[in-house]
Amino acid sequence: MAVLDYQLRDGRLLITHTGVPEALRGQGIAAALTHAAMGYARAQGFKVVPACAYAAAFVRRHPEYATLVAASAD
Numbered sequence: 183m184a185v186l187d188y189q190l191r192d193g194r195l196l197i198t199h200t201g202v203p204e205a206l207r208g209q210g211i212a213a214a215l216t217h218a219a220m221g222y223a224r225a226q227g228f229k230v231v232p233a234c235a236y237a238a239a240f241v242r243r244h245p246e247y248a249t250l251v252a253a254s255a256d
Contacts, residue, residue: 183203184201184202184203184206184211184212184215185199185200185201185215186199186200186201186212186215186216186218186219186237187199187200187201188219190228193227193228193229194228194229194230194231194252195219195222195223195226195228195229195230195231196230196231196233197216197219197230197231197232197233197234197237198233198234199234200212200215200216200234200236200237212236212240213240216236216237216240217244219237220244220247220250223250224250228250229250229251229252230247230250230251230252231251231252232251
């Protein structure tokens with residue numbers, strides 16, 4: 183099972199973990215999960231804290247989400 187773990191804190195969606203089983207890697211599943219989380223955050227008016235390495239790299243590769251990124255989890 184692929185997962186994207188998050189927490190909602192004070193109007194922020196904190197992405198804490200993105201995981202895809204090794205047998206399913208390379209198929210864009212983590213990207214699809216992260217894209218869905220970013221779309222949800224945008225629709226709800228949340229800022230996003232990409233606390234896991236994958237989410238942080240995703241945001242760097244997708245500058246269209248830059249306006250959603252919060253400065254920190256604090």
